[in-house]
Amino acid sequence: MGKKSLCLVISCALLAYFVYTPLPDNIEQPWKLMMTWAAMRVHIHLSAFLDILGFPRFVLFRLLEVPPTSDAKVTVTDTLFNKVPVRVFEPKPKSSTMRRAVFYIHGGGGAMGNATWIPYDYLGRQMVDKLDAVVISTNYRLSPQYHFPTQFEDVYDSLRWFLRKKVLAEYGVDPTRICIAGDSAGGNLAAAVTQQLLDDPEVKIKVKIQSLIYPALQALDMNLPSCQENAHMPILRRYELVEFWSSYFTSDKALKEAMLANQHTPVESSHLFQFVNWSTLLPQRFQKGHLYTNPIHGPSDLAKKYPGFLDVRASPLLASDSKLQGLPLTHILTCQYDVLRDDGLMYASRLRAAGVQVVHEHVEDWFHGILIFSRDFRVGQRELIKYLRWLEENL
Numbered sequence: 001m002g003k004k005s006l007c008l009v010i011s012c013a014l015l016a017y018f019v020y021t022p023l024p025d026n027i028e029q030p031w032k033l034m035m036t037w038a039a040m041r042v043h044i045h046l047s048a049f050l051d052i053l054g055f056p057r058f059v060l061f062r063l064l065e066v067p068p069t070s071d072a073k074v075t076v077t078d079t080l081f082n083k084v085p086v087r088v089f090e091p092k093p094k095s096s097t098m099r100r101a102v103f104y105i106h107g108g109g110g111a112m113g114n115a116t117w118i119p120y121d122y123l124g125r126q127m128v129d130k131l132d133a134v135v136i137s138t139n140y141r142l143s144p145q146y147h148f149p150t151q152f153e154d155v156y157d158s159l160r161w162f163l164r165k166k167v168l169a170e171y172g173v174d175p176t177r178i179c180i181a182g183d184s185a186g187g188n189l190a191a192a193v194t195q196q197l198l199d200d201p202e203v204k205i206k207v208k209i210q211s212l213i214y215p216a217l218q219a220l221d222m223n224l225p226s227c228q229e230n231a232h233m234p235i236l237r238r239y240e241l242v243e244f245w246s247s248y249f250t251s252d253k254a255l256k257e258a259m260l261a262n263q264h265t266p267v268e269s270s271h272l273f274q275f276v277n278w279s280t281l282l283p284q285r286f287q288k289g290h291l292y293t294n295p296i297h298g299p300s301d302l303a304k305k306y307p308g309f310l311d312v313r314a315s316p317l318l319a320s321d322s323k324l325q326g327l328p329l330t331h332i333l334t335c336q337y338d339v340l341r342d343d344g345l346m347y348a349s350r351l352r353a354a355g356v357q358v359v360h361e362h363v364e365d366w367f368h369g370i371l372i373f374s375r376d377f378r379v380g381q382r383e384l385i386k387y388l389r390w391l392e393e394n395l
């Protein structure tokens, strides 16, 4: 064998080693997923490299942005709601009756994502098409340039702008049929702003539905059974989850290290652990193979410097029962092979215990981020159709 063919064989072996990811048996289109995941990992490494060279983080993701393009069915406009950029999708045909509305918050770990990204643009159009709804897809400033509470405040500012009689009338929206929805970090923000509305004397509108799609809901326990089981699963590994969470609050690596060790919550805040206690909040089948141990506390200085991770606006699972009682009909989607699975499951338990009506959809055969795969994977398409049908019937 010549040197060239030896190089080729070695390169192929290395490539195969990089691409091959062991996946659970019930995953459809496994090779397509492995290739997609490998491409995402290349992108993560490239981003880190570009970052070192001084380019903006995730600069390659700009390729995912699409301009606001109207067509026969949908009018798409980029505008500002209280200085926050939003993309608005409106059904084209004039309607004599008022329409329902979805206020949507994209995901991306609070560090990336944009309402202009192809998957979110697609989702907005699908909602218009299947629900005849007005869709507001909001942006918000991202980490590491901006830390909490900027993300929360941007979303809340744009939501409050929208939830005024005058603005709703302008868009022809029925104030009794509004849903706040978001996926992943957007699901976190959706849960947080929906809670905040309950205490806001200036907002008179009652939201009909909150829809939390594989949401992140707490930053206290990074060793939930779902974190342990899915630490290395596509498309969100435990390491990146912790990285997103810590950089949501600070660029100080000390918080990341403490979160990776799951020793970041000080003893003074130990009462908060009852709200993320998976031995009481997680249904039995998800506890299998795990033994609950009481948490190990971290130093007080981290929580003093970066109190955000103990803030209910960042960790909506930390809300009191009396607060939860006021929440609207809640739709929660969780995925089996997702580090964030147990966040959603525990919130569902807490809401039900507080008397909130909860509709929980658990996807047994996929990972984090299923809806952003709805254009490329059959499972994603299946779940999107199911989701839109549910909204069609309930909003």
Ligand SMILES: *[C@@H]1O[C@H](CO)[C@@H](O)[C@H](O)[C@H]1NC(C)=O
Pocket: 065, 113, 114, 115, 116, 139, 140, 141, 142
């Ligand atoms: C989202 O995309 C728009 C248009 O492509 C860009 O101007 C804006 O800076 C992006 N927003 C964030 C928060 O990155």
Ligand SMILES: *[C@@H]1O[C@H](CO)[C@@H](O)[C@H](O)[C@H]1NC(C)=O
Pocket: 273, 274, 277, 279, 280, 294, 295
């Ligand atoms: C979690 O729940 C278990 C079982 O009810 C209990 O023994 C444990 O003390 C709780 N831990 C915390 C930190 O709330």
